[in-house]
Amino acid sequence: MQKTTGGIVEWLIPLAFVAAASWWIWHLPAFLLDWLPYDSESLRGQVEAIYLRSDITPNMPGIFGGHIDIFDLAALVLTPILAVIGARSVRAAAMEYEGASAIDRVSLFIGRVTMMMIAVMTMVMLYEVFMRYIVEKPTEWANEMTLWFASFVFLMAGLYAMQQRCHIRIFLLYDVVPRWLQRVFDCISTILIVLFAFFLVYGSYKQVFVNKLYKWELYGSAFNPPIPATLQPMVLIVISLVALQAVLNLIADWNKEPEIHTDEPDEEEIQMLKRAVGQD
Amino acid sequence: MDIGTISLILMLALIVLLAIGMPLGFASASLAVLVLVMKFEPALLLNPFTFGDGILTGRPGTGPLYILAQKIYGLLTDYVLISIPLFIFMASLLERSGIAKDMYSSLNVWLSRSRGGIAIVTSIMAVIMAAMSGIIGGEVVLLGLIALPQMLRLGYNQNLAIGVICASGSLGTMIPPSIVLIIYGLITETSIKALFTASFIPGFMLASMIILYIIVRTRLRPEDAPLPEPDPSDPEPIEKRKLFCAFLSIVVAGFSTALFIRAAFFEFSGSNAANDGEPARLGTIEYLPWFAGITIAALFLIFVVFGKERSRISWHMGKGLVAPIVVIGVVLGSIYGGITGITEAAGMGAFAVLIIAFLRGEGSFELVWDSLMRTLKSTGTIIWVTIGAASLAGAYTIAGGPQYVADLIVGKELPTMLVILMMMLILLFMGAFMDWVGIVLLIIPVFLPIVLRLPIEEIGFIGQLEPSQVAIWFGVLFCMNMQVSFLSPPFGPAAFYLKSVAPPHISLTDIFKGFLPFIGIQLVALSILLIWPNIIAILL
Numbered sequence: 001m002q003k004t005t006g007g008i009v010e011w012l013i014p015l016a017f018v019a020a021a022s023w024w025i026w027h028l029p030a031f032l033l034d035w036l037p038y039d040s041e042s043l044r045g046q047v048e049a050i051y052l053r054s055d056i057t058p059n060m061p062g063i064f065g066g067h068i069d070i071f072d073l074a075a076l077v078l079t080p081i082l083a084v085i086g087a088r089s090v091r092a093a094a095m096e097y098e099g100a101s102a103i104d105r106v107s108l109f110i111g112r113v114t115m116m117m118i119a120v121m122t123m124v125m126l127y128e129v130f131m132r133y134i135v136e137k138p139t140e141w142a143n144e145m146t147l148w149f150a151s152f153v154f155l156m157a158g159l160y161a162m163q164q165r166c167h168i169r170i171f172l173l174y175d176v177v178p179r180w181l182q183r184v185f186d187c188i189s190t191i192l193i194v195l196f197a198f199f200l201v202y203g204s205y206k207q208v209f210v211n212k213l214y215k216w217e218l219y220g221s222a223f224n225p226p227i228p229a230t231l232q233p234m235v236l237i238v239i240s241l242v243a244l245q246a247v248l249n250l251i252a253d254w255n256k257e258p259e260i261h262t263d264e265p266d267e268e269e270i271q272m273l274k275r276a277v278g279q280d
Numbered sequence: 281m282d283i284g285t286i287s288l289i290l291m292l293a294l295i296v297l298l299a300i301g302m303p304l305g306f307a308s309a310s311l312a313v314l315v316l317v318m319k320f321e322p323a324l325l326l327n328p329f330t331f332g333d334g335i336l337t338g339r340p341g342t343g344p345l346y347i348l349a350q351k352i353y354g355l356l357t358d359y360v361l362i363s364i365p366l367f368i369f370m371a372s373l374l375e376r377s378g379i380a381k382d383m384y385s386s387l388n389v390w391l392s393r394s395r396g397g398i399a400i401v402t403s404i405m406a407v408i409m410a411a412m413s414g415i416i417g418g419e420v421v422l423l424g425l426i427a428l429p430q431m432l433r434l435g436y437n438q439n440l441a442i443g444v445i446c447a448s449g450s451l452g453t454m455i456p457p458s459i460v461l462i463i464y465g466l467i468t469e470t471s472i473k474a475l476f477t478a479s480f481i482p483g484f485m486l487a488s489m490i491i492l493y494i495i496v497r498t499r500l501r502p503e504d505a506p507l508p509e510p511d512p513s514d515p516e517p518i519e520k521r522k523l524f525c526a527f528l529s530i531v532v533a534g535f536s537t538a539l540f541i542r543a544a545f546f547e548f549s550g551s552n553a554a555n556d557g558e559p560a561r562l563g564t565i566e567y568l569p570w571f572a573g574i575t576i577a578a579l580f581l582i583f584v585v586f587g588k589e590r591s592r593i594s595w596h597m598g599k600g601l602v603a604p605i606v607v608i609g610v611v612l613g614s615i616y617g618g619i620t621g622i623t624e625a626a627g628m629g630a631f632a633v634l635i636i637a638f639l640r641g642e643g644s645f646e647l648v649w650d651s652l653m654r655t656l657k658s659t660g661t662i663i664w665v666t667i668g669a670a671s672l673a674g675a676y677t678i679a680g681g682p683q684y685v686a687d688l689i690v691g692k693e694l695p696t697m698l699v700i701l702m703m704m705l706i707l708l709f710m711g712a713f714m715d716w717v718g719i720v721l722l723i724i725p726v727f728l729p730i731v732l733r734l735p736i737e738e739i740g741f742i743g744q745l746e747p748s749q750v751a752i753w754f755g756v757l758f759c760m761n762m763q764v765s766f767l768s769p770p771f772g773p774a775a776f777y778l779k780s781v782a783p784p785h786i787s788l789t790d791i792f793k794g795f796l797p798f799i800g801i802q803l804v805a806l807s808i809l810l811i812w813p814n815i816i817a818i819l820l
Contacts, residue, residue: 005649006650011649095653096653114656115649118365118659119648125362125624125627126631129627133620136554151356151357157656157664158305158667161661164657166661167661167664168303168665168717170298170301170304170713173299173300185300188297188300192297192302192310193309193310199313200349202340202341202345203340203349204346204349206340206341206342207341207342208349232353235352235356236349269654270421270780273376273418273421274425274781276378277380277426
């Protein structure tokens with residue numbers, strides 16, 4: 001019997017991570033203003049205006065004499081600490097593929113964080129439905145907040161799926177060829193994934209990191225969250241991580257025995273459903 | 281490089297990459313890069329050392345390759361896409377609660393004495409589950425766990441039992457809300473609500489054809505579906521009918537009360553007065569007397585005609601149906617009541633299932649945790665195929681691909697129905713090997729432009745479609761096609777889902793053998809859609 005997962009700590013660490021990361025991402029212009037000074041005065045003014053409008057703690061004095069206040073710094077420092085604690089403590093559930101390397105654990109932890117984000121975004125959406133249709137005071141922020149969270153969820157779920165090796169593939173030919181040929185196939189796949197990531201990053205890093213992130217482009221709505229400024233860099237970052245994970249998968253699975261892939265659901269899923277209909 | 285060559289190379293490369301087992305999403309994504317290279321900088325293919333000289337790679341950090349990042353960004357910020365994880369979340373909560381089991385028992389009570397009763401119950405239950413969520417898989421497994429042992433124990437024909445479970449279990453993607461139609465609507469920019477409305481009648485048509493088949497077959501060959509031993513505590517047939525009517529009255533009373541409260545709330549909170557757009561459907565003051573009248577009539581039936589005692593018994597027999605009906609009311613009511621969009625409806629549905637699970641004493645952090653994990657896995661796989669295909673579609677469109685293919689086919693001046701028939705054959709063939717996600721994302725963007733340019737008066741034999749309905753019709757047609765693909769050998773996923781919970785003596789070959797008559801039924805339904813396309817427009 002495998003140990004079950006989902007204890008209280010496994011909820012709290014990812015949640016804390018989401019909170020800390022959200023905090024400093026929201027206040028990212030403060031870091032940009034202080035640490036990566038803008039050449040153009042008008043651009044600096046623009047970003048500063050955006051920052052001052054959205055600062056959650058406007059009365060906190062900036063440390064380093066600038067815009068970063070103590071909470072922002074604490075969130076920034078806490079994020080990697082929580083990630084390390086989370087990655088060290090994460091345990092794979094019975095239905096999950098548990099990798100050996102440290103990167104696998106990071107991917108698993110990112111999976112946990114994404115799970116929490118799904119829960120949070122669902123609650124934000126229900127809050128908006130409640131406010132709009134029952135109280136009739138629709139919020140400005142909830143829909144776009146859901147959208148923002150969801151887009152991050154979609155990206156990070158792909159990294160998790162890569163680590164779990166559950167991306168949709170066709171095993172028709174793959175399962176009948178000898179193992180050495182399977183390795184050749186895997187190598188081709190991995191090289192192409194890496195090439196895709198390379199071309200994507202090569203072809204858009206300036207647009208993404210300068211024109212969107214550095215210039216802090218907003219969504220252009222009433223609430224105006226920095227979705228372009230944060231999501232576009234995230235696309236490049238996650239796709240690079242996925243490529244890295246693909247390479248690691250290739251190395252980790254190099255000596256694995258061949259297995260036949262079917263569409264059958266996994267054992268734990270079936271146990272779960274059996275319990276639901278009362279046949280243990 | 282001209283677009284004909286690009287298309288040919290693209291097709292061959294796609295086949296090769298899929299055959300070697302490269303993940304679908306990444307295969308399409310890397311081919312998107314290949315298409316851009318062929319279009320803008322073919323020299324790079326022959327001589328990689330020219331990297332950095334051409335239009336594509338000459339300016340690092342910007343240029344045509346940025347289109348890919350923009351396409352992905354555009355897809356990720358599509359609000360409707362959020363409904364996919366939410367529907368998956370709802371389905372996994374549903375599967376893990378005992379709602380399905382109770383629904384089965386409740387349905388079984390009413391039909392246990394009819395010939396082929398359990399098979400019919402299985403179909404009806406599948407339709408109800410299909411109307412709650414739009415995912416197959418779990419549904420087939422659940423039906424396999426609940427209904428298969430019982431049918432086999434009673435001595436039902438094994439093929440009939442297997443076929444009914446899988447054919448009905450696949451209905452989830454045909455009856456709204458359906459995740460196949462959501463993705464179809466997303467990539468073809470068709471109204472998802474219209475797709476849902478249009479698929480109602482074809483979906484129920486297919487379901488009733490399955491049920492009709494069961495009835496006819498068990499009448500002709502009673503040995504296929506033996507009746508269970510009569511249970512002495514079971515009420516007489518006439519009494520049972522009365523009990524059923526009493527139960528219906530209770531449900532009607534509950535719903536009309538809820539609608540009455542809703543309309544009254546809208547009216548007296550001043551929301552109707554403040555609303556200057558379209559009035560809330562069934563939510564204005566004219567409806568109040570109607571709901572009040574229906575409620576009173578139903579209460580009269582419950583307490584006077586049927587009597588309190590009988591109503592109480594009927595409630596006990598039927599209460600397993602109440603939770604599913606409430607969930608359907610929440611999801612479809614949210615979409616069609618004009619209250620919220622598809623995305624919010626999915627969120628509300630998940631919330632309703634969670635509340636019901638807690639009320640039933642099954643809700644726990646563990647339940648939510650497991651469902652979230654399942655959601656994460658399915659989301660990652662579905663969305664990333666979508667991401668890859670969106671990049672490929674973007675790159676191919678810039679290269680002029682869909683236009684070229686459409687010109688090619690339309691220029692041949694083939695008979696319209698022949699073109700559509702060939703598409704159906706290609707879809708059926710692909711469906712036997714590939715997941716529906718891959719088909720909808722890779723093939724539909726090429727097929728739909730062709731269909732849209734075919735002469736509309738030649739589509740179908742009876743009735744004529746409006747130009748605005750062609751995309752909707754093709755979506756429903758595609759969905760019907762996928763019904764077949766869930767069952768068709770050698771890779772029909774429904775067979776594998778059932779195999780995982782079937783008794784060991786039932787082999788995969790047995791399962792596929794059981795599917796044959798049901799595949800026939802699906803093909804009949806498909807041809808009705810082809811011959812009479814207007815069937816989708818009845819509710820539109």
